Amino acid sequence: MNIAFITSEAYPFAKTGGLADYSYSLPKALAKRGHSVHLFLPRYYCVDKHRFQCTLIGEPLAVPIGNGIRWAGIYYTTYLDDVHTYFIEHDDYYGRDGLYDYNGVAYNDNAERFIYFCRACIEAMKQLAIAPGIIHCNDWQTALIPLFLKTHYIHESVFQKAKSLLTVHNVGYQGVFIKEVLQLMQLPDNLYNSEHIEFFGNVNFLKAGIVYADYITTVSKKYAHEIQEHEYGYDLSTVFKSHNKKLFGILNGVDYEHWNPEKDNLIPHTYSITDLSGKHKCKKALQEFYGLPKNNFPIIGCISRLTYQKGIDILINTLDWLFFDEKEVQFVIVGSGEQWIIERFEALRAMFPDRIGVWWGYNEKLAHLIEAGSDFYVMPSRYEPSGLNQMYSLAYGTIPIVRATGGLDDSIEQFDEKLTTGNGFKYKNNDSAELYTAIRYALRVYRNNFLMKKIINNAMLFKRSWDNTAKEYEELYYTISKKYQ
Ligand code: ADP
Ligand code: GLC
Secondary structure, X not given: OEXXXXXXXXXXXXXXXXXXXXXXXXXXXXXXXXXXXXXXXXXXXXXXXXXXXXXXXXXXXXXXXXXXXXXXXXXXXXXXXXXXXXXXXXXXXXXXXXXXXXXXXXXXXXXXXXHXXXXXXXXXXXXXXXXXXXXXXXXXXXXOHHHHHOOOOOOOHHHOOOEEEEEEOOOOOOOEEOOOHHHHHOOOHHHOOOOOOEEOOEEEHHHHHHHXXXXXXXXXXXXXXXXXXXHXXXXXXXXXXXXXXXXXXXXXXXXXXXXXXXXXXXXXXXXXXXXOXXXXXXXXXXXXXXXXXXXXXXXXXXXXXXXXXXXXXXXXXXHHHHHHHOOXXXXXXXXXXXXXXXXXXXXXXXXXOOOEEEEEOOOHHHHHHHHHHOOEEEEOOOOOOOOOHHHHHHHOOOEXXXXXOHHHHHHOOEOEOOOOEOOEEEEOOOXXXXXXXXXXXXXXXXXXXXXXXXXXXXXXXXXXXXXXXXXXXXXXXXXXXXXXX
């Protein structure tokens, strides 16, 4: 099948979170299954044309926006082997340091930047005569594509067979802008109503995608249900509900080439399910990195964007309590994001400097060391569409302690010490006391060698490869194409 995959970030070109991992791994897995995959991204400043061997192709691209056109360049690379990768270059919009913001403040022309990107990708496919069967869009940044296909490009021959799929990775980010942006989209005012793209007096890009895409997916089955509820839907729950016949959940996967303790070259010692000695050495290396005493206390690790979604504030309350009650435990974190979370963490660390290690910023190598060297991995998310780190943790025999939401609930099975089944610890509500109880249980299991060995074994046997995920998307792509033939 001919698939166009459109995204605002993809590893290794540009990454702020799990969307980049997804947009690298899924296209690769689909290509490996024999599909022809065309990946489209903005040419941000961080996409080094030399390093990624990009060449300028085609004619200068005329992209309609507002009252006129703006020209773009199309760069192409085969850096991801079988995945044809195209970058839309327009330096006024993308030649900046951050992808969406500068120091946490969103760019004030984000609506224009991504309206332009959506139109440019469509125009590029037209110019290059890429006639996709499926156009797979991701999140609000690319959610206008289904709308444009059904308006501006409805009679375009190259898209006659094209069906659109929108994957929603995070309903917390919707792309909500003032009504005047309609003019930039060159769309008539009659679309501005609550059935289409109007949203409490504004325009909502994600809503446009939900309404106009032929199919919608989210990144776990549980999240596909949750977003239809008021608590998780961020004011779009009724919209999701009224479109739920075309809504599906497909869990993300793990790239076992990158996240594999047997061959990970970012960790100091490799190890396997049959020989964990390297893991113990990684633990010492982790303690050394953070300047913590090199003892055998259990280490709880965390790698996170520091935002409200991730529930780090709930974790801080729990740790405050835990460290008073429980002397023999260490905690390490690498994170980047909001300052208020960093300040609260620093205050906690000042109380327990020999048991808490922090590193603020983005650090891929350290993320691997935390996965390898920790005993437990905590994800206290308020909501978690899929989550990747809990699955990376399983691969490293590092036991997840998670809130039972979204993909965390779908991938983690509660440990049962009588049956010795399960691969982690879960708690139900967004509540420091429930998290505290889950951690205490985990620490009790840690002190029992037999149980700890069992749970590590269960964790390391878990497998969810991107090929599993790609297979499910493939089935859905075929269903969509057949349905609309
Ligand atoms: P989200 O996309 O919501 O942040 P995911 O669990 O899907 O959550 O993906 C997070 C990805 O970003 C993982 O690959 C994780 O290792 C990485 N990551 C997040 N924060 C950092 C950080 N500070 N340093 C290194 N990697 C990070
Ligand atoms: C979002 C979600 C995360 C998911 C990722 C990739 O950032 O927060 O749960 O794993 O997208 O789908």
